Amino acid sequence: MSKRKSTVGPDPTAPSSAKESRFGWLFDPNLITVVLGSLAIVFAGGLIQVSYGAYSMTFAQAWAAVFNPNVVFNPQAWDAFLLGETMPEMSTESLIVWNIRLPRVFVAALVGMNLGVSGAIFQAVTRNELASPFILGVSSGAGLMILLTLVVFGSLTAFLPLIAALGGAGAFLIVYVIAWKNGTSPVRLVLAGVIVGTVFGSLQTALFFFADDIGVVQSAIAWTTGSLTGTDWEQVRLVLPWSFVVVLLSVAGSRQMNVMLLGEQTAKSLGMSIEKVRFALSGVAVLAAAASIAVAGIVGFVGLIVPHMVRNLVGSDSKKLIIGCLFVGPALMVGADVGARLALSPTQIPVGIVTGLLGGPYFLYLMRKQENMGEI
């Protein structure tokens, strides 16, 4: 048998060329194309975002501000961005680009990343292509808590991100308890998610009746459809650490997802503790969804479409799927946020509206193209 000679590029005749090194599978031409394409979209979207707005500047000016060495190589500036210390002196262009427009791009990218990975995990756990990060009650739990905070406990509004994320996680636990009966199964989990979603959704709608001014209603709608308006470095600081954890755990857990896709019986006979793995993977996915809810509210469709797109492009191997989602998610989110911020300028619409408008037609296209959707 051939030994560890790292060959770039797959060779179909040689045994286990992809198994030669730990990261050999990364050199998949499709995956590389997806990653590079996504990076190009994020980059282009980011450049548009930093160039346009109330204070308009040319691409060249924006470009110069983004790569301003006084900011990029200034440790004091990064302390201000990432640790929240005082901002050093910089030019107006740099200040606008670095302090107002770029953080929004970063938050969009991180939210897209989290939602993409979360969707990919939930689709593997439920073995259903139509699962989304919000299928196990996360969105309805978060939505209910958002409405409760805004309408009933107005004094707690400062903690809204945290409360929303906790609401999502709490609803997920309720779903798990309902679904549990000598273990769970994908179908029971999804059904329990529907039950919890229905009840919490009704309560959430009922609370709208008690909102006394239009501002509260608009704020509630922005949170429950997902919006990046007004995000800055504080949101980056909030979501970044969790994103690290999510990326690490999801990449490490992708082999478990692959084995899970072989079916419950096979996974069990291979020695997997299926309930533990299912709960752990779901927990990672809920963490990702909750982190994104905390900074952007409930952005729909991203977690549903992104794993779909990636699976069509790189196949259903979970390792490649997760890596792909880490790049395609940001691309979709940054692209959609360009539309949300600039399409009806100066009015900004919630980014969740744009992702929904993109997601519907994409699914229509899939439905026409693919004969059977559903089970992976």
Next chain:
Amino acid sequence: MGAPVTDPDRSTEPEDTAVTDAAASTLSGSELVLQYSSSDDPIIGGESIAAEPGAVTALVGPNGSGKSTLLKGLANQLAPEGGSVLLGGDDVQSMGTKALARKLGLLSQESTSPSSITVEDLVYHGRYPYRGFFESISDADREAVERAISLAGCGHLRGREVGSLSGGQKQLAWIAMVLAQETDVLLLDEPTTFLDLHHQLTVIEIIKRLREESDITVVVVLHDIEQAARLADHMIVLEDGEIRARGAPSEVVTESLLEAVFRIDADVELTERGPRIDPLRARNDGNEPDRDDAESRRHDGTEATE
């Protein structure tokens, strides 16, 4: 070709190697009561079964007689309501899931997989019980996979996607996956059903080679009694959750047994390749089994597709 016995280098528990192969590959169930949570009556009501170490034991019986259920009970996929299963002297229920999967492999009747996975990747999943959460593929894994692929004879399919294979080719890939597990005991649930004759014989050849070249203990559920009688060293006949006969094929497969258990009239002729069965007609003597087949198929079906 190396025989697929446990590689001593990879064994994590030192006591594994101390035990002799024959002891490691003993599998027996005693007083097993097996039942699905959705039904009131047990499918298997207190039966004892012992697989002959290093040999092939065939389980046969009519539809709904509890063969698959018994196999699931032996593999600890279905926790017994009563009784216990001993594997190499240890109770399977007290063993860790991965430790069990290193000693006992089960190939289910209907296996599903994402269609875009390659055969090679599928076979590598057989190494799951040997790998920790962050561990990557080791040389021992690579060697085990190569042995399994060559033993199952699916080297030419290695790079193909499972979804593009015929039923028979798929089965060879799945067999390679359980062989890569390098277990002492292998349980196969109807590995030849739905296959064409060529692939049926290929699967039978693989089992024969396992018997000849290794100490692995094989328990196989077969639908075809004649095939079972020719392959097995030991046969166990189930009817309605009860063991009706056990022993060497030439003693077990008789006209009276076929009449009583399978409810057919048949001529049985002993040849040097094992008993030859010539089925004549189905008997309709109104002696229907208590439990109808549809119900048992429902159990099998829901468990298999979950």
